[in-house]
Amino acid sequence: MHWKELWQLFAVFFRIGGLTFGGGLTMLPLLKYELVQKNNWISEEDLIDCYAIGQCTPGIIAVNTATFVGYKRKGIPGGIMATLGMVSPSLIIVSIIASFFQALMDNIWFQHAVMGIKGVVCALMLNTVITLAKKSLVNFLCVAVCIIAFLLAQLTPVPTIAIVVAAGIFGVITEKVRARRA
Amino acid sequence: MTYLLLFYEFFKIGLFAIGGGPATLPFLMDLTKHYDWYTMADLTNMMAVSESTPGPLGINMATYAGFHAGGVIGGVVATMGLVLPSIIVIILIAKFLTNFSENATVKAVFAGIRPAVTALIASAVFGLFQVALMTEDGIAIKPLILCVIFFALMHIKQLKKLHPAAWLLAAAVIGIIFQF
Known part of the structure; x- marks a missing residue:
């Protein structure tokens, strides 16, 4: 076991997790700085590849990236240490805030601040949805899938997992049909 | 028992939430229907805290949701449940599959899933609006x-x-x- 290098993996991803807001794509500049420029652990192409994989595998993209880089460096222990580094700042910071949140909510100033933040969280989430829609709704079929999935989610008790799985199967079927026609 | 359930539910989310942090939101909403771990109103507070603290959004949300259900240990258990599928799947891909994201079947699956995930997130955000702005x-x-x-x-x-x-x-x- 290379404790020193494992510890380094943990420390680097701890820094990345502790210094970025939002995760996913917002982390790319810092990842590039820490992994490509400073430590020379992977090439920039590998990092982009890793993002491509992170986006088409289940789970949190930041965690997928951490696991991938850690695994490439030091095998399974490396993947685990990098991931633990990535999630540790969240665990510490959010646990601390969560333990004070209820007590702080009794304070009228804090309530006002939270109501303001909620308004902006809504705006940020709306932005996320619009960005996603621009990227994912590239043709008529995508729009149709999106509308059907939205109606299913809003109007029926169909579980989220079922909708995801059905959409994946639908993707494979349409690809098969397209291949046969071509 | 709560810890076991937490781990199981967040493991499922980690396995099926495709598209990163925001994609966990519809699943977190599903949980409010089945457990009394947190309410929809709590969820909007979680969003506010998760967006305004460092770290990946999905991890912050899982930690907060877990904390609501079972304190500090609950937060840790939920987060570990969420990341375990990632660790397993990514290591398997890194070990056995080269050009995973270029594979035709993988591409077809995700071409189908992407617009559906957009819809699911849009639907969750719509629900969140009703709670946050009311x-x-x-x-x-x-x-x-x-x-x-x-x-x-x-x-x-x-x-x-x-x-x-x-x-x-x-x-x-x-x-x-x-x-x-």
Whole structure:
């Protein structure tokens, strides 16, 4: 076991997790700085590849990236240490805030601040949805899938997992049909 | 028992939430229907805290949700449940599959899933709006106005690159000044 290098993996991803807001794509500049420029652990192409994989595998993209880089460096222990580094700042910071949140909510100033933040969280989430829609709704079929999935989610008790799985199967079927026609 | 359930539920989310942090939101909403770990109102607070603290959004949400259900240990258990599928799947891919993201079947599956995930997130955000921008007395008019104004500001070219934390901080200050 290379404790020193494992510890380094943990420390680097701890820094990345502790210094970025939002995760996913917002982390790319810092990842590039820490992994490509400073430590020379992977090439920039590998990092982009890793993002491509992170986006088409289940789970949190930041965690997928951490696991991938850690695994490439030091095998399974490396993947685990990098991931633990990535999630540790969240665990510490959010646990601390969560333990004070209820007590702080009794304070009228804090309530006002939270109501303001909620308004902006809504705006940020709306932005996320619009960005996603621009990227994912590239043709008529995508729009149709999106509308059907939205109606299913809003109007029926169909579980989220079922909708995801059905959409994946639908993707494979349409690809098969397209291949046969071509 | 709660810890076991937490781990199981968040493991499932980690396995099926495709598209990163925001994709966990519809699943977190599903949980409010089956467990009394947290309410929809708690969920909007979680979003506010998760957006305004460092770290991946999905991890922050899982930690907070777990904390609501079972304290500090609950937060750790939920987060570990969420990341375990990632660790397993990514290591398997890194070990056995080269060019995974170029594979035709993988591409087809995700071509189908992507628009559906957009719909699921849109649906969850719609639900979140109803909770965040409503009070017992009706529409919370001040946060709604702030939401509209900030949304417009976010699309001004010079402000597009502004850090989300800057928006959140500004919103907190405005909330205090104008007594939201």
